[in-house]
Amino acid sequence: MRIAPGIHRIGDNSMINAYLVDEAGEVTIIDAGVSGYYRDIDRELAAMGRTPADVRALVLTHGHSDHIGFAERLRSERGIPVSVHEADAALARGEVPNPAKGFGHVKLGPLLGFLWFTMLHGGLRMPKLQQVETFGDGATLDVPGSPQVILTPGHTPGSAALHVASLGALFVGDAFATYAVTTGARGPQVAPFTADAAQAVNSLTRLENISADHVLPGHGDPWTGGVHEAVRQIRESQSKSSER
Ligand SMILES: [Zn+2]
Ligand SMILES: [Zn+2]
Numbered sequence: 040m041r042i043a044p045g046i047h048r049i050g051d052n053s054m055i056n057a058y059l060v061d062e063a064g065e066v067t068i069i070d071a072g073v074s075g076y077y078r079d080i081d082r083e084l085a086a087m088g089r090t091p092a093d094v095r096a097l098v099l100t101h102g103h104s105d106h107i108g109f110a111e112r113l114r115s116e117r118g119i120p121v122s123v124h125e126a127d128a129a130l131a132r133g134e135v136p137n138p139a140k141g142f143g144h145v146k147l148g149p150l151l152g153f154l155w156f157t158m159l160h161g162g163l164r165m166p167k168l169q170q171v172e173t174f175g176d177g178a179t180l181d182v183p184g185s186p187q188v189i190l191t192p193g194h195t196p197g198s199a200a201l202h203v204a205s206l207g208a209l210f211v212g213d214a215f216a217t218y219a220v221t222t223g224a225r226g227p228q229v230a231p232f233t234a235d236a237a238q239a240v241n242s243l244t245r246l247e248n249i250s251a252d253h254v255l256p257g258h259g260d261p262w263t264g265g266v267h268e269a270v271r272q273i274r275e276s277q278s279k280s281s282e283r
Contacts, residue, residue: 040083042261043253045184045206047087049079053260054156054220055105058210060203061087065183068097068113069201069210070106070257071121075160077109091117096182099123100212101198102130103137103232104165105157106257111166122180124190125173127197133167138195138234142221149223174199186210189246193239194230200246209251209266214242215273218259227262227269228276240277243270 040048042058049057050072057072059080066089068080081091097119099106110131113119129135142150156162174180176190176199186201191214201210216230233239247270254262254269262269 041086042255043206043208046208046253046255047083048255049076049083052156053218054153054258055160056255056257056259057106057108058255059083059087060184060186060206060208061089062183062185062205064089064093066094067183067186068094068119069186070100070212071097071108071110071113073105073108073157073160073162074112074165075108075162077112080109080113094119096180097121098180098182098186098201099127099131099171100201100210100214100257101195102127103195103213105162106212107131107168108161108165110171111168114168114170120172121168121170122172122174124188124197124199125175126190126192127195127199128171128173130195130197131168131171137232139232140234143231145221146223149219150221152223153220189249191239191242191245193235193237193242194233196234198239198242202249202251207250207252208255209246209249209253210255211246211257213257214239214246215269216256216258217262218256220258225259227272229273230256230258236277240274243273246270
């Protein structure tokens with residue numbers, strides 16, 4: 040699905056998103072969704088006018104299983120390098136457990152919808168990465184789009200947003216979401232399965248002054264109301280929920 044010039048998304052219903060970024064005919068994939076998305080990669084490349092040979096890199100926003108779905112297969116079968124922030128490398132390799140505990144607040148219908156969707160798309164078989172490269176906070180990655188890394192710990196220790204300034208795009212991973220897979224709530228909010236919500240909200244300070252026309256989360260629709268406004272709404276809803 041085309042999101043904007045040079046940006047496509049795999050994940051038609053926006054429940055779980057992976058993105059393709061095109062710069063001068065070369066492609067970076069951002070996040071790997073669920074493993075069943077593997078078969079959608081080439082179709083989406085074709086829709087962009089690109090081929091599998093144009094893919095240069097897969098960059099992960101963090102190490103959660105619903106973001107590394109096809110990563111190991113892409114790496115091992117096509118030799119595409121995969122990278123993640125150094126603080127999430129062990130999670131992506133399956134060496135440490137998910138730092139998030141439990142489901143938090145849930146509504147049964149949306150949660151079952153998410154689990155069913157995940158299962159249908161190979162979510163019960165998400166191979167961990169055998170090898171993953173790492174990057175640090177502030178790095179500008181030498182891949183198409185030259186994403187700049189902004190570390191936003193809280194959701195996971197190594198959650199990172201990726202700013203592709205040339206396309207006016209900020210890929211936030213699960214630093215925040217615009218759809219909560221566990222409750223069905225829409226709009227900017229702390230993402231479900233966040234290990235440390237207070238830290239995640241604090242980390243938004245690192246994003247709020249970035250100007251981006253397209254704010255692209257791991258779960259939910261693109262946000263076009265500006266990063267600053269998204270952060271304001273998240274802070275407001277967090278302070279209300281802590282008053283309750
Ligand atoms: Zn996550
Ligand atoms: Zn996620």
